[in-house]
Amino acid sequence: MATFTIIETDWMREASRLGAIRRAVFIDEQGVPEDLEWDEHDGASVHFLAVANDGTPLGCARLLPDGHIGRMAVLPDWRGRGVGRALLAAVVEAARRRGHTTLRLSAQTHAAGFYTRAGFAAEGAEYDEAGIPHVAMQRRLDPDEPVRSRSFCLD
Numbered sequence: 001m002a003t004f005t006i007i008e009t010d011w012m013r014e015a016s017r018l019g020a021i022r023r024a025v026f027i028d029e030q031g032v033p034e035d036l037e038w039d040e041h042d043g044a045s046v047h048f049l050a051v052a053n054d055g056t057p058l059g060c061a062r063l064l065p066d067g068h069i070g071r072m073a074v075l076p077d078w079r080g081r082g083v084g085r086a087l088l089a090a091v092v093e094a095a096r097r098r099g100h101t102t103l104r105l106s107a108q109t110h111a112a113g114f115y116t117r118a119g120f121a122a123e124g125a126e127y128d129e130a131g132i133p134h135v136a137m138q139r140r141l142d143p144d145e146p147v148r149s150r151s152f153c154l155d
């Protein structure tokens with residue numbers, strides 16, 4: 001059975017692998033302009049990298065110091081197999097450890113259902129970001145929820 005791990009890391013250490021995933025998904029696939037993709041938040045964020053047991057990078061996400069989740073991306077060949085779910089769970093767990101009680105994100109509208117499944121709720125009207133419709137979402141955290149396992153199986 002194929003397994004993968006979520007690595008909790010930083011931009012200094014993993015800019016190359018994180019950047020390659022984001023370039024493939026956001027810039028090449030979705031047409032997000034380069035100058036919007038690379039911003040000042042990467043240096044200060046905690047980053048998450050999903051890697052298969054053979055070392056193949058699968059997806060990524062980041063958590064800003066203010067509790068915003070962003071840059072959630074799974075490479076096309078690996079979608080629909082639980083990688084995004086595991087990444088989001090790892091971000092939530094890391095946020096709880098850091099004492100956040102509310103998580104916020106700006107969801108591409110097409111992906112809102114993905115976040116809803118993980119306990120996020122939409123708030124407010126749709127808006128445009130980088131030419132893509134978005135909706136603000138948030139989730140309150142229960143500080144007493146148990147910590148999850150760090151190893152996952154592909155669906």
Ligand SMILES: CC(C)(COP(=O)(O)OP(=O)(O)OC[C@H]1O[C@@H](n2cnc3c(N)ncnc32)[C@H](O)[C@@H]1OP(=O)(O)O)[C@@H](O)C(=O)NCCC(=O)NCCS
Nearest residue numbers: 072073074079080081082083084085107108110111113114
């Ligand atoms: C959105 C994305 C991260 C989901 O990753 P994924 O690995 O395919 O998601 P998973 O396989 O872990 O799915 C987890 C759950 O969410 C559901 N789901 C996945 N994508 C969904 C979507 N676009 N809309 C609604 N539900 C979705 C799955 O059916 C699954 O449900 P289940 O737990 O009931 O089985 C991925 O499609 C992606 O990278 N898309 C392109 C980049 C993007 O749009 N990122 C979001 C920016 S806000």
